[in-house]
Amino acid sequence: MTTQAAGLPAVDPALSWSEAELPERERTKHVHRLHPYLGKFVPQLAEAFLRRYARPGQLVWDPFAGSGTTLVEANALGLRAAGCDLSAFNCLLAEVKTAPYEPHALVADVAWLSAPGAQPPPAIASPYLSRWFAPAALAELQAFRARIAGTAYPGLWRVVLSRAARSARLARHDDLDFPREPVRGEYFCHKHRRVCRPVGEANKFLRRYVRDAACRVREFGESRSDAAVTVLEGDSREVDPPGPVDLVFTSPPYPGLIDYHEQHAYAFELLGLERRDPDEIGRGVRGYCEDVAAVLRRARRALRRDGRVVVVVNDSRGLYDGILAAAGLRLEERILREVNRRTGRRAGAYYEEILVARP
Ligand SMILES: C[S@@+](CC[C@H](N)C(=O)[O-])C[C@H]1O[C@@H](n2cnc3c(N)ncnc32)[C@H](O)[C@@H]1O
Incomplete structure (x- = not known):
């Protein structure tokens, strides 16, 4: 050098x-x-x-x-x-990214998660969840979470659930990394350069990210080794x-x-994971x-x-x-x-x- x-x-x-x-x-x-x-x-x-x-x-x-x-x-x-x-959560991400996936089981999971299912009884939301999500969005996230139990790759769908939750939070679109306060009304968005509204639902994100995740793990499967x-x-x-x-x-x-x-x-x-902030x-x-x-x-x-x-x-x-x-x-x-x-x-x-x- x-x-x-x-x-x-x-x-x-x-x-x-x-x-x-x-x-x-x-x-x-x-x-x-x-x-x-x-x-x-x-x-x-x-x-x-x-x-x-x-x-x-x-x-x-x-x-x-x-x-x-x-x-x-x-x-x-x-x-x-x-x-x-x-x-x-980072460990879950790393495991899911490096795991092997069997194509047929993956397709069956996508079909199961995309099928209309009975709405589970509303779960008790923590103060954090009630503060950061519109009621409809939270109900959709909780319904998806309940369906994960019937899949072959629960870890992958837990990551998808989190990704959808991140997008469905009552956060400004231009402040998704560390939002300080939830937004409940219209606001001027610096990312989209127009007036935006907070997100009221989660299903559109869940549908999109389920398909995207399946494609991504399949694509990595082509370069993945047995090491x-x-x-x-x-x-x-x-x-x-x-x-x-x-x-x-x-x-x-x-x-x-x-x-x-x-x-x-x-x-x-959402996933009920233990935080260890003081050891960070x-x-x-x-x-x-x-x-x-x-x-x-x-x-x-x-x-x-x-x-x-x-x-x-x-x-x-x-x-x-x-x-x-x-x-x-x-x-x-x-x-x-x-x-x-x-x-x-x-x-x-x-x-x-x-x-x-x-x-
Ligand atoms: C700069 S990031 C690493 C990012 C990684 N190179 C990647 O591409 O995803 C540093 C990481 O250190 C982790 N970390 C912080 N304190 C730690 C500790 N005491 N033991 C283990 N990991 C810790 C954080 O959770 C964070 O994920």
């Missing part, structure tokens, strides 16, 4: 894809768009480093697995993959990979950027370096001697030289890539670093 006079790495053009080189449909190909997730890296970045540092049959470990991008890409390359995440995928739900300060690791590829949370539980609050509520790393700066170092130290202990630890991070606070040293890792290469931002109202250049380290 070329190094500039100031000692900073130059931007690596091969990893700084433009919109034309890497359009959204490629960044969100097959299972990577099963459910929105703020803070994931593009699959093509994972693929580039998995190809560079791992060979088929070897084990890749991602201690901050998130929505499972590393696991999906590793599996497609024939690598064994294991990941850990604190969030029960094992393990998803471990837990605190990665305390969880070990399931064997000697050849490559660690991960992107840790960063202080004050994204609340990984809150972004899926509706899913935790990156909720504050205090303790952050020690926590990430503890995770990487544990990963280093499981690493084979010639293995690498590759960390993707926008280290705006300059914390990672210290973190890697505290984890007993030596920085081998520091790569900078420009991230092409197309979504949301965020604008301007944004850079991501890829830190390649060894024991």
